[in-house]
Amino acid sequence: MSGLVAELESLAPTMAPDAVLTDPDRMAGYRWDRANDPTAGTPVAVVRVSSTEDVQAVVRLAARHRVPIVTRGAGTSLSGGSTAADGCVVISTERMRRIEVDPLTRTCRTEPGLFNAEVKAAAAAHGLWYPPDPSSFEICSIGGNIATNAGGLCCVKYGVTTDYVLGMTVVLADGTVVELGGPRIKDVAGLSLTKLFVGSEGTLGIVTEVVLRLLPAQRPPSTLVATFGSLTDATGAVCEMTRTMRPSMLEFMDQASINAVEDMTRMGLDRSAAALLVIQSDEPAEFALAELEAISEICSRYRASEVFHTDDPQEGEAFVAARRAAIPALERRGSLLLEDVGVPIPQLSDLVDGIAAISANRGVDIAVVAHAGDGNTHPLIVFDPSDTEQVERAQAAYGEVMELAIGLGGTITGEHGVGRLKKAWLPDQLGEEAMELNRRIKQALDPDGILNPGVIF
Ligand SMILES: Cc1cc2nc3c(=O)[nH]c(=O)nc-3n(C[C@H](O)[C@H](O)[C@H](O)COP(=O)(O)OP(=O)(O)OC[C@H]3O[C@@H](n4cnc5c(N)ncnc54)[C@H](O)[C@@H]3O)c2cc1C
Known part of the structure; x- marks a missing residue:
């Protein structure tokens, strides 16, 4: 192992200054992600790469020494995907920050270390829009988004990350660099390998560059907020809406999450409501009005206690921000086990x-947003980590929620990834044949x- 560290340090002169970290104090921040897994390991080195060539050099060394590699974007994984393994090399993409927008092909070519919000801002400077919008968009990297196939709030109308990935450069486990796809809207030459790497959670290769499809800028949305006295009424209204309409956002908060957010923001949310829906339409003004009127009528039919509508984007954004604040607001109440289960809409x-x-x-x-x-729901199990018995009950509930989703024909993860925390339930969802096919591809x-061992498999 010390041989590997010496060889990594010998690479340092070919890299940007201070690229290789081996001091335990400086590496500490690279051990955990937002899943806060207490079993996180200790890396032997963290390498803050700046280029595909840097990644290739590190991978070749690690492969020769058969040392695990954990690729890290911004470390906001909620499933333990970027948690360090003992004795691993962490490859951090934080310094890979180049981006070029090409308005002619309506694409951008970006390195993985930019935050999602920075990609959006670069596109916006050309009057363009990168839609996928995880709630963590200001703190998560675009590489992490690719590797988890991140979703978000506007995905109900605009799809998830994979729908915007046209191509990528990826470094394989033996250090081979492969170029896949490119700035072409249609391209069916060969197997869909670009799609294979999207959502592969750092287990198949390291993405060092990506070509993303962009859309014309989104129209300013109109927003409708509805509160309900019962969960069944709120979910019934959602099913009714999605049968015939495609709002650009359709978000849900239950009473526990409403109250946690209200404690944090004091914005005047109705604490007594059993559920709150935040719905947006980005159709042109007259169509948006018609869409939200139809949605308002459905909410009333499902006994909404209050329905509020605004076409002021800033006023609407305050409710969207409230929904985004749910996870940090609940983190103030205790430790969280964060679920990401999804079902076909009729089973919601x-x-x-x-x-x-x-x-x-x-x-x-268990609060639900x-x-x-x-x-796609996020049940948030809140517990006191110092209470052993409560931790056990929380962990039991964590498994039961995933079993419930599987039993309803759903998934254990809609957007956060399997990571380390959910892999025990993956065979139950996929079945033995599909699981074996996954293993054969990994093999x-x-x-x-060596790539992110302990994640998915
Ligand atoms: C408050 C909060 C809200 C969130 N809301 C959402 C949401 O609405 N939707 C959603 O989808 N997620 C959400 N997340 C989860 C998280 O932000 C996403 O999973 C995000 O895509 C992770 O990005 P990251 O840069 O932090 O990746 P990391 O945590 O660093 O890594 C995540 C995974 O990707 C791999 N990886 C990272 N970069 C690369 C690369 N270049 N090549 C190969 N593999 C790589 C890692 O090895 C790991 O397996 C939320 C998280 C928080 C804390």
């Missing part, structure tokens, strides 16, 4: 009711299992 009501039943049976608080229009691309 059964999922939300089932989660409430698990919360009652296990005696643990959801990208409701996608059937073909990373026969020594």
Whole structure:
């Protein structure tokens, strides 16, 4: 191992200053991600790469020494995907920050270290828009988004990360550099390898550059906020809306998350509501009005206690910000086990009711926020980490929520990835044949299992 560290340090002169870190204090910030896994390991080195060539050089060394590599973007993974493994080399992409926007092809070519918000801003400077918008868009990297196939709030109308990835440069486990796709809207030459790497969570290769499709700038949205006295009414209204309409946002908060956000923001949310929906339309003004009137009528039919509508984008953004604030607001109440289960929309009501039943049976608080229009919920299990018995009940509930989703024909993860925390449930969802196919692909691309071991597989 010390041989590897010496060889990594010998690479340092070919890299930007201070690229290789081996001091435990300076490496500490690279051990954990936002899943806060207490079993996080200690790396032997962190390399802050600046180019594809840097990545290739580090991978070749690690491959020769058969040392694990954990690729890290901004470390906001909620499933433990960027948690360090013991004795690994962490490749941090934080310094890979070049971006070029090409308005002619309506694409951008970007390195992985930029934050999602920075990619959006670069596109906006040309009157263009990169839609995928995880709630963490100001703190997560675009490389992490590619590697987890991140979703977000506007995905109900505009799709998820993979729908915008046209090409990439990827460094394989043996150091080979592969160029896939490019700034072409249509391209079916060969297998869909670009798509294979999207969502592969750093287990098949390291993405060092990516070509993203951009759209014309979004029209300023109109916003409707509705509160409900029962969860069933709120989820019933969601099912009714998605049958015939495509709002540009359809988000859900339950009472526990409304109250946590209200505690933090004091913005005047109705603490007594069982559920709140935040819905947007970005159609041209007259169509937006018609769409939101139809949605308002559905909310009333499902006994909404209050329906509020604004075409002032800033006023609307305050409610969207409230929804985005749910995770940090609940983190103030204790430690979180964060779920990401999704179901076909007609099963949304059964999922939300089932989660409430698990919360009652296990005696643990579970707040729910959801990208409701996608059937993708985030049950947030809140617990006191110093109470061993409560930790056990929270962990039991964590498994039961995933089993519930699988039983309803759903998924254990809609957007955060399997990471380390959910892999025990993956075979139950995929079945043995699909699981084996996953293993064969991993084996073909990373026969020594050095890329993010312990994640997914
Ligand atoms: C408050 C909060 C809200 C969130 N909301 C959302 C949301 O709405 N939607 C959503 O999808 N997620 C959400 N997330 C989760 C998280 O932000 C996403 O999973 C994000 O895509 C991770 O990006 P990152 O740069 O932090 O990646 P990291 O945590 O650094 O890494 C995530 C995974 O990607 C791999 N990886 C990173 N970069 C590369 C690369 N260049 N090549 C290969 N593999 C790589 C890592 O090895 C790891 O497996 C939220 C997180 C927080 C804290």
